[in-house]
Amino acid sequence: MFLKDLVNYKSIETMKISEVLNCSFSAWYPQFKEYTIKSQIIPLPQEFVDYLLADQVVLPESSVALSAAHQDEDEDDNRYADNVVDWATEDIMTPVAEPPSFPEFESLLKIAIRRMGGKVFPKLNWSAPRDASWISFDRTLKCTCPSDVYLLLKSSDFISHDLTEPFKFCTDDENLKNETTVKYELVLRKWRELNPAYEFRCFVKGNTVIGISQRHTDMYYKFIPENRKEIEGDIQAFFYHIIKDNFPDKSYCFDVYRRCQGKLVLLDINPFGEVTDGLLYTWEELLTDKPSHTEEEGEVDEITDPLLRCVESETGVQSNPYGAYAVPKDFVDIAHGEDPTKLMQLLQLKVSQQTNHPDSSSDEEPESALGS
Structure with missing residues (x-):
C-alpha cells in the first residue's frame, strides 16, 4: 500500500461521534441484555458530575457520617494525650469544602446495589475506573456500598476522560463536538468472579x-x-x-x-x-x-x-497496563510539595472507608472483573 493510499484509508476509518455514542452502555445493553451480565443504569445528576470533576478529594456527607461513633471512641483513648504534639495543623486537616450531599441519587444507588446482590462493578457510559483499583482494599473494583463507588469514580483518570473528552479522537468538526450533549449514567454491573x-x-x-x-x-x-x-x-x-x-x-x-x-x-x-x-x-x-x-x-x-x-x-508477558496508575498524580504533587492538603484529604477518606467497609477483613481474592 502506497503512502498516499494509507493516508486516505486512515481518513475513512477514523472515529465519528456517532460511533462513540453507539458504544455508550445504555445504547447497546437493551439489545444484548440476554447475552451479557445483568446491570442497573442510573442517570447521573449534574451536581454529581460537577462533584466528580471538582479538584477535591471529599466524600459525600452521608458516606462519612457512620464514622462519627468511632471518633467518639477515639476521643476516650486520647484523653491522656494532652502533652502530645499534634502535627496535623488546622489548615491541613480542614477540608477545602463542605462535604457534598446527594440523598436522592444515593438512595437509588443503595437500591441498585441491593438488587444486584450486594456486590457490583461500577462504570460510566464507556469506562470503568480500572486505574483506581489501587485505592480499594482488595485491589478490585468490587463495591458494596455508595462510598466504595464514590471513591473509585473520584480517583479515576478514565472516568475524568469520559466526562471531559469523550470525543477526543473523533474527526468530526470541533463545533459539533462541543454541541453534542452526553447524558451521563452510572452503570452498576452484578459482580462476578471471572x-x-x-x-x-x-x-x-x-x-x-x-x-x-x-x-x-x-x-x-x-x-x-x-x-x-x-x-x-x-x-x-x-x-x-x-x-x-x-x-x-x-x-x-x-x-x-x-x-x-x-x-x-x-x-x-x-x-x-x-x-x-x-x-x-x-x-x-x-x-x-x-x-x-x-x-x-x-x-x-x-x-x-x-x-x-x-x-x-x-x-x-507484558507489564500490567494499569501499573502506571498505582501512584496517582496527586501523590506526585505531594512529593514535590505542591499540594500537601491532597494527602491529608485522601488519607482521611481511606481511613473512613476502612472503618465503614463490611468486607475490609475478607480474604477473598477475586480473579477479575468486568468493564473496558
Missing part, C-alpha cells in the same frame, strides 16, 4: 472480525495457544449469530468471556479507534488492515499471522 484467562478483545472492521487479542497480556496462559482454533471458532460464531446484524456500526470492538467451549458472554462494546486499547495489536496495523494471509492465483496461502494473538510463552 477468570482473566477467558477474556478476549475482538476487533471488527467492515462487519468482519479482523483480530482477536488475549485481554490480559500481563499473564501467560498455556491453554490459549493450545486451543487457538477452537477459541477463534467460538468467537466468530458468537459474532456472526449474536452481534453482527444487531449493532448499528460496521467497525467497533467487543470484549467477550468464554466460559467454556461454545458458551460466551458479552462484556463490553468499545469504539474502533485509539481510544480503545489494541492490546497485542497496534492501531497502525488495525487501521491499515494488515492481512493475516496472502492470496496468489486465486488460492489462499498458509496463514502466517493467526487471528487470535496471545502471550505465547512466559517471556512474552
Whole structure:
C-alpha cells in the first residue's frame, strides 16, 4: 500500500461521534441484555458530575457520617494525650469544602446495589475506573456500598476522560463536538468472579472480525495457544449469530468471556479507534488492515499471522497496563510539595472507608472483573 493510499484509508476509518455514542452502555445493553451480565443504569445528576470533576478529594456527607461513633471512641483513648504534639495543623486537616450531599441519587444507588446482590462493578457510559483499583482494599473494583463507588469514580483518570473528552479522537468538526450533549449514567454491573484467562478483545472492521487479542497480556496462559482454533471458532460464531446484524456500526470492538467451549458472554462494546486499547495489536496495523494471509492465483496461502494473538510463552508477558496508575498524580504533587492538603484529604477518606467497609477483613481474592 502506497503512502498516499494509507493516508486516505486512515481518513475513512477514523472515529465519528456517532460511533462513540453507539458504544455508550445504555445504547447497546437493551439489545444484548440476554447475552451479557445483568446491570442497573442510573442517570447521573449534574451536581454529581460537577462533584466528580471538582479538584477535591471529599466524600459525600452521608458516606462519612457512620464514622462519627468511632471518633467518639477515639476521643476516650486520647484523653491522656494532652502533652502530645499534634502535627496535623488546622489548615491541613480542614477540608477545602463542605462535604457534598446527594440523598436522592444515593438512595437509588443503595437500591441498585441491593438488587444486584450486594456486590457490583461500577462504570460510566464507556469506562470503568480500572486505574483506581489501587485505592480499594482488595485491589478490585468490587463495591458494596455508595462510598466504595464514590471513591473509585473520584480517583479515576478514565472516568475524568469520559466526562471531559469523550470525543477526543473523533474527526468530526470541533463545533459539533462541543454541541453534542452526553447524558451521563452510572452503570452498576452484578459482580462476578471471572477468570482473566477467558477474556478476549475482538476487533471488527467492515462487519468482519479482523483480530482477536488475549485481554490480559500481563499473564501467560498455556491453554490459549493450545486451543487457538477452537477459541477463534467460538468467537466468530458468537459474532456472526449474536452481534453482527444487531449493532448499528460496521467497525467497533467487543470484549467477550468464554466460559467454556461454545458458551460466551458479552462484556463490553468499545469504539474502533485509539481510544480503545489494541492490546497485542497496534492501531497502525488495525487501521491499515494488515492481512493475516496472502492470496496468489486465486488460492489462499498458509496463514502466517493467526487471528487470535496471545502471550505465547512466559517471556512474552507484558507489564500490567494499569501499573502506571498505582501512584496517582496527586501523590506526585505531594512529593514535590505542591499540594500537601491532597494527602491529608485522601488519607482521611481511606481511613473512613476502612472503618465503614463490611468486607475490609475478607480474604477473598477475586480473579477479575468486568468493564473496558
